[in-house]
Amino acid sequence: MTTNLTRRQWLAGTTTVAASSLLLSGVKASAQTFMAPNVNPTAENPIRAHLNENSYGQSLKARKAIADAADDAHKYAFEDIFKLIGLMAKLQDIPKEYVGIGAGSTEFLEKAAVFNALDGGDLLLPTPTYGDIGRFSRSLGSNLIEVPVGEDMAINLDAMRRAMTKNVKLIYLCNPNNPIPTIIEKNALKEFCNEFSPQATILIDEAYFEYVDNPNYESMIDLVKENKNIIVTRTASKIHAFAGTRIGVCYANPDIIKRMFSLFANTLNLSAMRGAYASYQDFEYQNFLKQKNKECQKIIYKMLDDMGLEYKESNANFLFFNAGRPSKEVAETMKKHHILTGREFKPFTNWVRLSLSKPEEMQLFADIYKREFG
Ligand SMILES: Cc1ncc(COP(=O)(O)O)c(C=O)c1O
Incomplete structure (x- = not known):
């Protein structure tokens, strides 16, 4: 069992980067057997x-921040929301009015589905893809137009273009996709976004963004900066290991962000935000994980x-x-x-x-x- 590993065995099983950050932190190896x-x-x-x-698991810096947050856990976390929004804005070089923080990116998929249903819109999406937004939309009574991936198993933008109708008010694109880890070629995606964002909100789910190492890939955050009708979601659940801690980020123009937060239900957790604030600045650990x-x-x-x-x-x-x-x-x-x-x-x-x-x-x-x- 991993929990019985000795410190020497543990160090042998990790890289120098992880080991040195462990030693620098002064945390005992026995507390770190999760890495083994x-x-x-x-x-x-x-x-x-x-x-x-x-x-x-989470970076040691995130763990420390979460443990230290216990001292402030009795407080409502409004200052932390703005602090984390500020960091996310800085990291993406985007004004903070374009950033929202949620309890996981699912929160934004859910809200987008709610607004689409309220607006009476259909949802256009590829299949197979990450299932949450389709599930939410179905429960809300929205009509779904599902477009099979192409023969190459990548999301087929041409087929989606053909399937587009005037009733579609939300388009979901998961990039990279899940369960098939393909990407959409950056220029084709930009063209698609420019063509359809005047008619429909396009939500690009970039949950796996940090792992991509492909010259044909690009985040669509630059289109958000141009005030297009585009939402980019990211999550701390993957490379930051926050799946059980819950932090997600949404980038969109200020009108969309305001609408998202008109449904703000204070789901945000102070410890999670402090942890994410530390984790998103721990580039050494992110590189180690990549x-x-x-x-x-x-x-x-x-x-x-x-x-x-x-x-x-x-x-x-x-x-x-x-x-x-x-x-x-x-x-x-x-x-x-x-x-x-x-x-x-x-x-x-x-x-x-x-x-x-x-x-x-x-x-x-x-x-x-x-x-x-x-
Ligand atoms: C593509 C995609 N989007 C969103 C999520 C959910 O992320 P979160 O934990 O941020 O709600 C997942 C989880 O597996 C995912 O694969």
């Missing part, structure tokens, strides 16, 4: 390769190449590959080894979404997968 690879998973402590989380993610990708690409299995190059912290057998069967088999893999994504029922955790864990996955299915 889980190479002996159990039913109680499985390898979590199913939810696109960050298995390294490096580890690449190492994980390499390990799984090799396994897939060795086995002759088809996959999409990843632009995120997960892979999507064709197992040639039902993903449910893969999930059941791997679960026996205490490794959790993604659920089934229709219509790609033979494709597995594998969230990348730590290289050592991915090597274990590869070894077991080859043994079971090779």
Whole structure:
């Protein structure tokens, strides 16, 4: 079990960057075993390769900020909201009136769906894609126009263009997409946004932005700066490891931000905001995580190449590959080894979404997968 690792074993399993930031912080290694690879998973402590989380956990600076926030936890957190908004604005070089903070980016997907329903609009979106906004919209009674991804499995903007109707008032584009970690080519996306934002709000969900290393990719924040009818959402749930702590960011023109906050229900948590304030400035840790993610990708690409299995190059912290057998069967088999893999994504029922955790864990996955299915 990871919790029984000695300090020496732990240090051997991490990079110099992580180890040095650990030592600098003066935190005992025993408190940091979360960073150690889980190479002996159990039913109680499985390898979590199913939810696109960050298995390294939060940066030490974020943890310290969250612990220290206990002293102020009795206070309403209004000052912290503005402080975090200020930081997010500075990091993106955008005026702070263009920034909103939420309890996860889901808060903004939900609000966008609510406004679209109130306006009586249809929702145009690709399929498969991240499901929340479609689910919310359906519950609110909105009509959905779902456009299948192309033969290359990327979001098909031309098909979306053809599917557009005058009733569409909200368009959702997840970039990189999930469960298929493809990106939309930057110029094609800009053109699409310029064409349709006069008619509909376009929400670009950039949850996996930090992991992208692809010259054909660009954030659409620059279009937000031009006051276009565009919302860009980001989340601290992925590279910042805040999935259970809940911080999301929304970039949009001040009219949209004001509308979003007309539904403000004080969901914001002081500790989470203090943690995020520290985490977003811990560039060393973010670089360490990006490096580890690449190492994980390499390990799984090799396994897939060795086995002759088809996959999409990843632009995120997960892979999507064709197992040639039902993903449910893969999930059941791997679960026996205490490794959790993604659920089934229709219509790609033979494709597995594998969230990348730590290289050592991915090597274990590869070894077991080859043994079971090779
Ligand atoms: C594309 C995408 N958007 C949004 C979310 C939800 O993020 P949050 O935790 O910020 O609500 C996820 C979570 O997996 C996601 O994959």
